[in-house]
Amino acid sequence: MVRQESINIWFENLAYTMVFIPMSEPGEYALWRSLDYRPTLATLPVDNLAPYLRRGQTALEIGCSRGQTTMWLGSRGLDVLGIDINGEAISQARRSAKISNVKAHFIEGDFLDQTDLGKFDLVLMIRVLTCFAEYTNWYALLSRSFDCIAGAGLIYIHDFVASPENDVYRERYREGTRRGWRTGNFAVPGKEGDIQFIAHHHSTEEIDEIMKPYEKVFLNFHDSLSLNGNACRMFEFLGKARVSSS
Ligand SMILES: C[S@@+](CC[C@H](N)C(=O)[O-])C[C@H]1O[C@@H](n2cnc3c(N)ncnc32)[C@H](O)[C@@H]1O
Numbered sequence: 001m002v003r004q005e006s007i008n009i010w011f012e013n014l015a016y017t018m019v020f021i022p023m024s025e026p027g028e029y030a031l032w033r034s035l036d037y038r039p040t041l042a043t044l045p046v047d048n049l050a051p052y053l054r055r056g057q058t059a060l061e062i063g064c065s066r067g068q069t070t071m072w073l074g075s076r077g078l079d080v081l082g083i084d085i086n087g088e089a090i091s092q093a094r095r096s097a098k099i100s101n102v103k104a105h106f107i108e109g110d111f112l113d114q115t116d117l118g119k120f121d122l123v124l125m126i127r128v129l130t131c132f133a134e135y136t137n138w139y140a141l142l143s144r145s146f147d148c149i150a151g152a153g154l155i156y157i158h159d160f161v162a163s164p165e166n167d168v169y170r171e172r173y174r175e176g177t178r179r180g181w182r183t184g185n186f187a188v189p190g191k192e193g194d195i196q197f198i199a200h201h202h203s204t205e206e207i208d209e210i211m212k213p214y215e216k217v218f219l220n221f222h223d224s225l226s227l228n229g230n231a232c233r234m235f236e237f238l239g240k241a242r243v244s245s246s
Contacts (some may be wrong), residue, residue, distance in 0.1 A: 029131045030110070032085050032196060040229040043068045044126055044158055048218065048236060052154060053078060057121040060148055062111050062141070063128030066105070067093025067104060074104040081121060083107045083114070112140055119150035126158040129210075133185045133198040146213050149241045161221065161233040162201040168230050169201065188227060196227075207235055214239025 061070045063083030066089050074080040091110040097104045123145050132138040137243030163169045164185045172186035190196040217238040224234045
């Protein structure tokens with residue numbers, strides 16, 4: 001009996017070594033190239049942004065997936081570009097824009113590899129930082145998105161907050177920590193109980209770090225649902241880029 005148990009543990013550890021370790025290497029977000037993202041909440045409305053939008057503003061949505069938000073901005077008269085690493089999602093976004101007759105441009109590509117996207121009045125990232133579980137890439141995403149903002153333009157970030165008070169997530173974070181991952185990283189299970197990807201939930205300190213280069217316009221916290229329908233917390237930040245005086 002004891003022997004069977006230790007064999008089971010050995011197999012479990014082997015499976016984790018095979019599945020987890022390569023996923024926690026830098027560049028792990030690359031698996032989003034082929035992930036079919038169908039969250040419980042298909043879209044997160046960006047209504048709170050409405051008072052800050054003007055016709056003719058330029059906007060970049062990073063991680064735009066099937067392009068719903070990009071098109072919503074396009075339908076309000078903004079000049080919009082959406083980028084996503086997932087080719088199938090971008091094809092779908094282009095088809096939808098054509099069918100709905102909305103003017104929107106889409107690029108399939110890794111945002112971190114782009115050298116000349118230009119500058120925009122508004123840059124958005126919705127549920128994207130969470131995919132950048134590895135700190136160096138997470139930081140690069142933030143700093144390169146800042147570089148894409150024109151003058152004292154705006155950044156809009158909507159993402160997940162660490163919820164250690166939540167029983168489901170507390171266990172997942174613990175498991176991540178046990179494996180030596182960055183605090184707030186955890187494995188997201190797929191429908192078959194397999195592991196889909198590693199996600200990150202943000203601490204208060206990380207939200208402060210995200211906001212540092214910006215003047216805060218608003219910071220809201222709200223309850224939401226995760227990809228798999230678990231209750232979770234989110235933050236919604238709108239900031240105005242601080243322009244250096246030099
Ligand atoms: C969790 S989904 C969120 C999609 C959408 N923003 C939403 O809230 O429904 C994250 C998106 O970011 C995209 N993504 C991940 N890494 C990326 C990268 N390096 N460059 C561009 N897009 C990326 C994924 O393909 C995916 O569509």
